[in-house]
Amino acid sequence: MTPSLKILDYALASLLRRKYKHLALLAVYTLTVAVLASVLFMTQSLRQEAEALLSTAPALVVQKLVGGRHDLIAEDYAAQIRTLPGVRGVEARIWGYYYDSLYGVNLTLLGWTSAQGETLELLRGQLPQQPGDCALGAGVAQTYGVEIDDSLVLVDQRNQSRIFRVSGIFSSDSQLLTQDLLVLGNADLRAFFEIPTGLAVDLAVQVYNPREIATLAAKIRQQLPATRPIARSEILHSYRTVFNWRSGMILSLLLTALLAFAILAWDRASGLGAAEKHEIGILKALGWTTSDVLQLKFWEGLCLSLTAFILGTLGGWIQVYQFGGGLLRPFFSGWSVLFPQFDLYPALSFYELASLGALTIFPYLVCTLVPAWKNAVSDPDAVMRS
């Protein structure tokens, strides 16, 4: 049997010998890892959610700006854009937000267009075919407790109740879409929001070649200076930036906690108890080399940090995906905006896990090995005098 395996065996026995001390350390360590893992999982999931959401969005959206603010756009603009080479189609979109104070939900109301049918997976029924029909995301249907052919009452721009028949319930790869989207006929929605005929909220532009989006956007901006073309990739980039920024902010704050933990680990290791120092001296006197002692401390640290890493990562996973990341959600979604409730889909990235491991295991090993090395290099004759 190799000495390394025997030293590993001794390290495990050593951890168990001082179990209360190591359990306390493990608890703090696991908590630190769990919080960091939660942030990483949440960020990864939100990025994935944003990507799923935007995969259904048009390649290019053209909005009108008045005084730097988004305004209704003339549907005539669609004809001008359609003449540009590379444009496959342009659709005027009617949509808007609706807050239902009774249920406390914020919905996105979307006028049905032919393009929408491709991205929504109908679970039951059909998309609106007649005036007064509506289709809901599965989450919205659950919130309102409605099924196919049930009635749904919404209050319009004039504060009048409008009754819609639920014609279909759909799902989507994006949780957000199923939790906040309600699809109406275009005419119904125009009436609901009192959007005048000939105007739309924005124009969805489909292109033949995605690599020409930037060129097309520049041409649209040139021809129609009052408009703002927004590419899907720009929105995705914005989402990523926002989530990365928020994640970065939280991680920066948590680094303080990590640093505090590192100091604790350092203090624990450098302030090796008299018994531990004495034990190192005995081992050296009995023929253990400095590297044997370091190997012992390395195994101890690795066992402890790997256990904390696995438990912490599992804890973070459970916190985010079983309990919806309740502790961190406000940091990511903000407090001042009403967001629909949605479940986070698990997203595991090897890179993120490796980063987490490097961020938590490596510093702990350094923090414990360096002070242990300082003790281990001393002459063992100190033990003769103890």
Added chain:
Amino acid sequence: MTTLLRAENLVKIYHQHQPDEVRAVRDVSVAVQSGEVLVLRGPSGSGKTSLLSLLGCMARPTSGRLFFADQDVTRLPEHFLAGIRQQSFGFIFQQFNLVRELSVIDNVLLPLYPTRLGFAEMKRRATEILAQLHIDQRRNFKVAQLSGGEQQRVAIARALINHPPLIIADEPTAHLDSQLAAQLMEILTELHQAGKTLIIASHDPFVCDHPLISRRLNLHDGRLQEPGA
């Protein structure tokens, strides 16, 4: 008889060039023959433990040279010295220096962890030695539960587990009553009869005047008063 250990002009200064500088060992030259029982005697603070540390390769001399089996070990790298300690020396410390949270057998096994011996062989050896020292019935006890005499025997078993040719004992009777001290000397006699070389530091007349002792060296202020006598 062959020379097992030879020290030439050993000097050990602690905290050199500092206000609290201590000259613990001064210009000591001594040769230890294989199979002899050597006692270093002297009052407390005379440098016995420091000299034992140097002879046991546990500390490096400030100056002078140390030879073990005719090999100059003075400037050998740390891991070579650890190897010599592990293979050739058995240490019996004044305070026993047992790991209190470990069981008797686990303490005895400690020197064998960095070796290539399997656990089965390690345990066989430990059991055998514990039986020789009549402490095998306590093999699974924590050492903190043992009496002073029993702890002493555990320390001796640990010193013997690697079958060393040289046993170094520092004040071995310091914490034992006269009956236990007599038992210890019987054990040391058996070790001597088994061919072991013994270096014992003690100021206990019972040890120093014991018939087992083949040579006595007096230390005073770190100097040998009767070098080689």
